[in-house]
Amino acid sequence: MKIGLPRALLYYRYGDFWRRFLTELGAEVVLSRKTDRVLVQDGVTRVPGEVCLPIKIVAGHLAELAGRVDAVFFPRLVWQEDRLYGCPKMIGIVDIARMMYGSAPRLIAPAIKGGLFWPHFRAGLEVNPNPAAVLRAWRRSASLLRRTEVEPSLPEGERRVALIGHFYNIGDDYIADALVRAFVDRGYRIVTKEELPRRVLRSRTGFAGKIRWTYERELYNAFMYLKQRVDGVCVVISMGCGPDSLVAELMREEAERQGLPFLQLVIDEHTGTAGLVTRIEAFVDLSRRRVRAAA
Numbered sequence: 001m002k003i004g005l006p007r008a009l010l011y012y013r014y015g016d017f018w019r020r021f022l023t024e025l026g027a028e029v030v031l032s033r034k035t036d037r038v039l040v041q042d043g044v045t046r047v048p049g050e051v052c053l054p055i056k057i058v059a060g061h062l063a064e065l066a067g068r069v070d071a072v073f074f075p076r077l078v079w080q081e082d083r084l085y086g087c088p089k090m091i092g093i094v095d096i097a098r099m100m101y102g103s104a105p106r107l108i109a110p111a112i113k114g115g116l117f118w119p120h121f122r123a124g125l126e127v128n129p130n131p132a133a134v135l136r137a138w139r140r141s142a143s144l145l146r147r148t149e150v151e152p153s154l155p156e157g158e159r160r161v162a163l164i165g166h167f168y169n170i171g172d173d174y175i176a177d178a179l180v181r182a183f184v185d186r187g188y189r190i191v192t193k194e195e196l197p198r199r200v201l202r203s204r205t206g207f208a209g210k211i212r213w214t215y216e217r218e219l220y221n222a223f224m225y226l227k228q229r230v231d232g233v234c235v236v237i238s239m240g241c242g243p244d245s246l247v248a249e250l251m252r253e254e255a256e257r258q259g260l261p262f263l264q265l266v267i268d269e270h271t272g273t274a275g276l277v278t279r280i281e282a283f284v285d286l287s288r289r290r291v292r293a294a295a
């Protein structure tokens with residue numbers, strides 16, 4: 001059976017695991033191509049205009065797989081431990097996928113509510129009806145779910161910027177490549193939340209305990225952990241994302257209190273690379289001046 005995986009959203013966290021799990025079940029895994037302008041423009045036509053860029057992008061990836069595969073594997077994150085929820089748009093895109101596809105390709109969309117094992121076990125049976133084979137596939141792939149518990153090495157004297165954004169934005173080269181290069185070319189090391197231990201990202205300390213969106217809590221905790229370990233913070237948020245704009249505002253206030261250079265980039269399908277790079281140049285200048293003034 002050919003099973004498609006959209007290279008978007010949760011793929012950037014679970015993709016390696018899903019590929020191994022499905023392959024172990026005997027499926028031929030087909031990835032949608034990397035995000036490009038044509039794919040984004042296609043996605044834009046398939047969802048309401050006011051939704052965020054990541055949802056438009058995933059719609060493009062879903063469309064790209066139609067006609068090429070027997071089924072599409074597209075889990076839906078409803079909530080994880082500690083009752084931390086996925087955002088409504090992320091949950092709802094699965095229903096849009098069902099409408100897009102109709103009866104083919106078949107959608108395998110387990111709902112994750114709590115742990116990952118049971119939804120994957122049941123979804124695995126849709127690919128391979130042998131429960132022992134599904135259990136074996138899980139055992140052989142589950143190690144790819146492990147997150148680091150080691151704090152990153154952040155040596156003195158290194159120029160660093162925290163690039164705070166969702167993994168599906170920062171992980172997608174179409175969105176983040178120009179940003180990353182703009183910092184790296186100017187001598188900065190980028191630190192993202194993906195380098196931080198799970199216990200840091202899931203911490204309930206302080207205001208984080210009140211945040212009920214799973215990935216927004218990660219953004220906030222990453223900011224709180226990194227704010228005293230970097231020379232500046234660049235937050236990437238999606239136009240049309242309510243949770244992002246709320247959490248970004250909290251970060252901006254805290255950065256101002258601390259006198260930390262703070263840049264907020266709002267992205268949508270019209271965002272041009274040149275404009276972003278110009279803003280990053282100004283931010284880097286400000287950050288350098290602050291460092292010189294403090295020396």
Ligand code: SF4
Pocket residue numbers: 052053054055087088089090166238240241242243244
């Ligand atoms: S959290 Fe925000 S950016 Fe992410 S899918 Fe939901 S609305 Fe879009």
